[in-house]
Amino acid sequence: MPAELIVYKKVVDELGNIMEIKAWQLPEITSDKQHGIKYSMVYIVNYERVIGYDNAEGKGDHRHYGKTEKHYEFKGIDQLLEDFYNDIEQYKRGVKL
Numbered sequence: 001m002p003a004e005l006i007v008y009k010k011v012v013d014e015l016g017n018i019m020e021i022k023a024w025q026l027p028e029i030t031s032d033k034q035h036g037i038k039y040s041m042v043y044i045v046n047y048e049r050v051i052g053y054d055n056a057e058g059k060g061d062h063r064h065y066g067k068t069e070k071h072y073e074f075k076g077i078d079q080l081l082e083d084f085y086n087d088i089e090q091y092k093r094g095v096k097l
Helices: 077-092
Strands: 004-012 018-025 037-045 048-054 062-065 068-071
Touching (some): 018 077, 037 077, 062 077
Antiparallel strands (some): 004 018, 048 062, 062 068
16 A cells, blocks of 8 residues: 555745645554654745755654754644744744744
8 A cells, every 4th residue: 555645735925935745644654754654844945945844764753944954753744734834934034943
């Protein structure tokens, strides 16, 4: 059974900034995806990733602020989305993440 896409959203705002969200329900739990969700979320400004959340193979859950990468504690897809949207709003307000 293949992974099932459960969330996909791509938005380009009036300035050309891109927000893209992808999440899949995995057919089985793996050692680096113990919650059974694979995800990739990115906010791009001027062709550069300024915020990103993902759990790439072998890296586990983490987020990117510019070139900085930090561990992220996954607490469910709803919290993940809320955290990602909040980071985008803070970035837009000029808050250093």
